[in-house]
Amino acid sequence: DVKVTQSSRYLVKRTGEKVFLECVQDMDHENMFWYRQDPGLGLRLIYFSYDVKMKEKGDIPEGYSVSREKKERFSLILESASTNQTSMYLCASSPLTGSQHFGDGTRLSIL
Amino acid sequence: LAKTTQPISMDSYEGQEVNITCSHNNIATNDYITWYQQFPSQGPRFIIQGYKTKVTNEVASLFIPADRKSSTLSLPRVSLSDTAVYYCLVGDPWTNAGKSTFGDGTTLTVKP
Numbered sequence: 167d168v169k170v171t172q173s174s175r176y177l178v179k180r181t182g183e184k185v186f187l188e189c190v191q192d193m194d195h196e197n198m199f200w201y202r203q204d205p206g207l208g209l210r211l212i213y214f215s216y217d218v219k220m221k222e223k224g225d226i227p228e229g230y231s232v233s234r235e236k237k238e239r240f241s242l243i244l245e246s247a248s249t250n251q252t253s254m255y256l257c258a259s260s261p262l263t264g265s266q267h268f269g270d271g272t273r274l275s276i277l
Numbered sequence: 278l279a280k281t282t283q284p285i286s287m288d289s290y291e292g293q294e295v296n297i298t299c300s301h302n303n304i305a306t307n308d309y310i311t312w313y314q315q316f317p318s319q320g321p322r323f324i325i326q327g328y329k330t331k332v333t334n335e336v337a338s339l340f341i342p343a344d345r346k347s348s349t350l351s352l353p354r355v356s357l358s359d360t361a362v363y364y365c366l367v368g369d370p371w372t373n374a375g376k377s378t379f380g381d382g383t384t385l386t387v388k389p
């Protein structure tokens with residue numbers, strides 16, 4: 167069974183901190199995704215990656231960056247955390263043309 | 278990317294069949310339709326995917342009319358555990374790394 171593991175279920179950080187959210191998948195999937203989910207706004211795509219070192223912006227990339235140095239790992243970076251980045255963050259992976267498999271999310275609070 | 282429109286919420290009772298319709302008027306020729314289910318505090322989970330006509334698996338059926346401008350997810354004989362948010366996605370799995378836009382989803386509440 168596909169497993170997508172996000173490093174933390176809950177995380178509390180302070181405004182201005184650099185924050186790293188890590189995601190690892192164990193199925194050798196080519197594609198990986200980062201979403202944020204907010205009440206009333208559904209899931210919004212931040213970035214996705216279709217190969218190692220390759221990335222493309224999603225719908226809301228501002229304030230975020232990503233890193234994919236290895237195929238199984240996709241990191242989301244908040245360069246300077248702000249309170250409006252308090253949210254649920256979801257990572258997903260998929261094979262080239264298959265459906266997405268999601269982790270259980272990281273609930274991030276920025277104080 | 279095709280935009281999707283779903284009802285915000287639906288109520289049903291245990292044992293009933295539930296049909297959730299999704300509109301996607303600007304669906305492209307190569308786009309597939311995919312449905313996901315999400316429980317609280319979990320990531321979405323794939324339910325079913327289709328291109329045209331009807332697709333059925335062990336948990337749901339997906340009906341897609343000839344013009345493909347809408348689709349209907351059908352859940353037979355729902356139970357309390359089917360209470361969840363259901364998302365309809367439209368996208369081309371062969372390009373854009375399968376990038377699709379999640380809409381706001383439909384919150385299904387199943388009552389005893």
